Amino acid sequence: MNEYKAVNRPVRKKDAMALVTGKPVYCDDIAPKDCLIIKLLRSPHPHALIEAIDTSIAEKVPGIEAIFTYKDVPNNRFTMAGQTYPEASPYDRLILERRLRYVGDPVAIVAGENEKAVDKALKLIKVKYEILEPILDFTKAKDNAILIHPEDNWASLCPVGADNKRNLCAHEESENGDLEKAFSKCDVIVEQTYHTQANQQAMMETFRAYATMDVYSRLTIVSSTQITFHVRRIVATALGIPKTDIRVIKPRIGGGFGAKQTAIMEVYPAFVTYKTGKNSKLVFTREESQTASSPRHEMEIKLKIGATNDGIIRALDMYTLSNTGAYGEHGPTTVGLTGHKALALYSRAEAYRFVYDVVYSNVMSAGAYRGYGATQGMFAVESAVDELAHKLDMDPTKLREINITKEGDVMPAYYGETANSCALDRCLDKVKKMIDWDNKYPAKDMGNGKIRSVGLALAIQGSCISNLDVGSVALKVNDDGFYSLMIGASDMGTGCDTILAQMAADCMCCDVDNIVVQGVDTDSSPYDSGSYASSTTYITGMAVVKTCASLTEKIKKYGALLMGWDANDVDFNGKEVYKISSDEKISLKDIANSSMCNSTNALYASEGHASPVSPPPFMAGAVELEVDKETGKIELIDYKAVVDCGTVINPNLARVQTEGGIGQGIGMALYEDINYNDKGVTRSNSFMQYKIPTRQDICPVEVEFEPSYEPTGPFGAKSIGEIVINTPPPAIANAVENAVGVRIRELPITSEKIFRGINNED
């Protein structure tokens, strides 16, 4: 049924064989051997001022090149958030600062010839701290007398409702319809508070970057990043140097999942190399990646949802409180998705209201993590819908069938966009069959102390940031007619270089092997805002389609010129330009080679793309699990998922995205949790304490696709990268209630919580 040669085929990732044979292609593999080693001295206090700092003894350690403190850095506030300028995230950081806002906040930068010297110097820096009272409970942060960002040069560049004198990073209210009237009609109302915890992305390659000065005396930064172009601006702003002086390169990167949508640490090697003129590198330890990074925003979501007895959901009212931690990276933007995405699952409701606050507190700054707020919102909405169904005495899948957004519906919460492609109803129907819902819902006593149950949840995400994200690619014809595709989007292992080449191959009517890919280098790659917001397939993919159309015209025109034909009388079939009115033709090979001899026609095209809409992908996920009535222990039996990501560009890669996202979602649902002691120190500082799922923790996962066709997407495609993490937390919570009648509204869903619920303990 597939009309394409490359698109919708399970093409092997172009870099696959290099990766599986362990080729040295990552940041630290290619760093010069003479790099200065950088380490950061970090604050032991959640809130403090540096009263005095003495580096004189540490500087005497043999091999130490430089030690920098807050006295040495520019007073330019910036944000590390990888976002389009002007960023929604506040400019609230300095490279180093007197005020320290979480345990782990950098106090000093130490650079030396080897690790041992640097370690020794770190111990010899004398710091006297004035310890301040911290805010560790984010529910008490707003309008607290303790201010986390009292500084005068704190700046919010966008109207996001931020106010540093109130510890407020963002605030917004939106609504549609007459909420009060809609609730007054309701026979049944659920009003509950849901709590989602902070999570680490825990990509296998920790944060790292190195810096060098190039032959033109420009600062070159090689970084494991998702936001190659934003890093250039962030570093320039932080260092107070012109952007002309900076080049950023992204090699292969060992996973991101949003973590590397924040320039967590590029400024440090950039600063050291800028100051010393020497190569330098910083490789975060796992401990640093766990304690001083960019985890998911912890959120508390109060949700009120009402329906009439006929099962029609009339109104939804959501208040989200989000904890951005010490700094505001992605604070003002993640929170919006809790409502604008999750509420849009039920767009047929008469009214909705969505209000949020984002607050500072003295824990590590939050950031972007796959799902980006939608995950948190979905946990609340999809839990509450099940609670509503139970109150209505309805099968929760029936309640969803009545109320979910369907193709053609306007989605008021989703900025009024229309769902032009939506197979959510088919996803739900199919996943029910896959899990055998009608026979298994709600639960079965297994007779051995265990109850087996099923639970289900739906999900929605976006396909880009509408009216904002930019993708562009460049394509050129080389000798004999092979193509180079220059990509500005950052492939972080998901395979975007390959899927973009697949699209280009079908546009140019050639083999994927005939297209070589290259990215990302800010000096030579066309601009791309970066790999985040699920945007690469949808936005950059469309840039590929447009660029290919543009290059095809140039090839046709040049072929006609070479042959002396009328340019309107030719077409291109991938191998040759031929005359429509006769059987004459000239091969692409001859055209390509002619373009390299006495030619004024560059066979090169580059087009950009942005979108006024962000068509949502949809998904349904269903879990079957067993709960031990005596201990509360959960065992996952099976997970089924059906995804509508529009046209599936690469079924293998889309499937692995889905399976991987479900794996992470299971970790979030069951055990991953960043928690702090009363001194503001996180306990989750290694893979000993912060357990991500092993292969023994993941049940069989079966994924199917139920594609719609998105008219504004390349080949009908939408996104896949983020939506896939959203269903496990609510689906598992729903299954637990179906098993033992215990509703867990605070993630993670641990055995202890279930045990207490079964035994009616608080």
Add this chain to the structure above:
Amino acid sequence: MEIKLWINDKLITDNVEPDMPMLEFLRDKGCLSVKRGCETSNCGLCTVWLEGKPVLSCTMPLMRANKKHITTLEGLRKEAAEFGAFLADEGADQCGYCNPGFIMNVLALERDIEDPTDEDIKEYLSGNLCRCTGYTGQFRAVKKYLAHKRSVKADE
């Protein structure tokens, strides 16, 4: 301290600090497939073979390898490519960062257990973390690879 050992069958003598971790030394000698994902022996990325048995090189002192043989993925390129092709054909190579350590253990599994059950496979490889794939695609690749090897063996 003086050390003499074989890395991928190449004899190396050197003078190293007594606390030198095996991982640092191997990377220094150009075995850059060896990766560190944690510092606590949790992730399995740094897996190499010592005398043919998988060990975690991030927490193994190099001196333990004195007069012994270490094998890294660089020494198993052909086998890595053979299994790796199965991984690639599932799209389960993904970011690739865990692949070397994972593949070292898959190849060890193949040598250690004849006809492993699904549970054997999961248990043997449970020390190899992967954050991209959710393990499902990796599992398909292992199963298909082992079946392929069995059929090749049967044909011989």
